């Protein structure tokens with residue numbers, strides 16, 4: 001078991017092991033488990049039995065799978081059900097599912113009675129290495145993704161690696177893109193571990209890889225709890241990724257768009273004369289095997305990138321890597337971007 005401490009006020013721990021659920025402690029008399037409905041079919045019986053064995057009353061609330069739960073409508077329904085169940089201030093909300101479920105459940109926990117305790121049981125690799133830590137919660141609006149939300153840190157995260165065995169391999173590899181990004185933001189050791197043959201759910205090194213990837217997120221969150229500065233480094237590769245998701249109308253899943261985005265960001269670094277990390281990012285794409293890209297127009301992508309939250313009146317800003325572990329946020333000229341895009345096009349679109 002890896003137990004990682006998040007030094008925030010109050011501090012909390014991220015527990016990672018293949019039997020974290022059996023070790024889980026959620027010391028509340030009444031617990032509402034907000035569960036992704038598909039994940040509930042696979043794992044809720046185990047979670048409920050363990051919480052009840054510890055003496056809690058458990059209310060299971062299944063919500064639509066994945067992104068479909070992140071709406072104000074689902075949020076309102078869940079809040080009403082919780083109120084009807086008589087949840088009090090000393091009760092707890094537990095999220096069981098991927099990042100979408102924990103974003104919703106965390107926002108419910110932040111809002112109900114102006115804040116009740118929140119625990120995360122992440123069941124995707126992405127949720128383990130990224131979404132479950134750091135306290136960003138929220139839902140989408142028809143006008144855009146993650147437009148409403150709150151910072152609400154969990155009281156603990158119990159990441160049980162055995163739950164990843166039911167995750168489709170394609171979804172596992174989406175999460176691997178974020179873990180790989182954490183490797184690029186540090187010394188690259190994580191990248192090498194992910195690229196080792198046989199890496200996947202159930203592999204012997206998974207606990208060490210997840211723990212190392214979570215530690216990178218913890219370090220950034222501790223330095224910048226409200227995303228005022230350095231936490232933006234976690235956006236490495238995401239500017240193009242968000243544009244690719246938008247122009248493909250989300251046919252390209254997020255983690256695969258991030259796989260391409262990491263490579264594009266590495267091509268920008270290469271164009272700027274920084275360390276050439278494109279061999280690493282290309283190797284990741286060979287491991288991930290993302291869906292192919294349709295014909296894309298650079299001007300369409302540029303228009304979407306202009307709406308990125310890092311863009312300002314002066315133009316587009318990108319997280320770049322001068323070398324492994326040396327990120328910075330900088331303005332990148334249109335000429336450099338276009339040059340990097342031509343290299344990208346030569347590899348993936350011709």
Ligand SMILES: NC(=O)c1ccc[n+]([C@@H]2O[C@H](COP(=O)([O-])OP(=O)(O)OC[C@H]3O[C@@H](n4cnc5c(N)ncnc54)[C@H](O)[C@@H]3O)[C@@H](O)[C@H]2O)c1
Pocket residue numbers: 036038039042065066067070097098099100101103123124125126127130131132133134135136137146163164165166167168171174
């Ligand atoms: N709060 C944050 O800091 C943060 C960070 C990154 C991403 N996010 C959010 O996370 C969301 C994406 O999360 P995600 O990639 O974990 O995907 P997800 O929650 O959308 O789940 C993806 C799919 O995997 C299925 N699934 C989940 N666990 C499973 C399991 N163990 N076995 C079988 N199927 C399983 C779900 O039913 C769903 O269909 C996005 O909404 C994103 O905005 C939040």
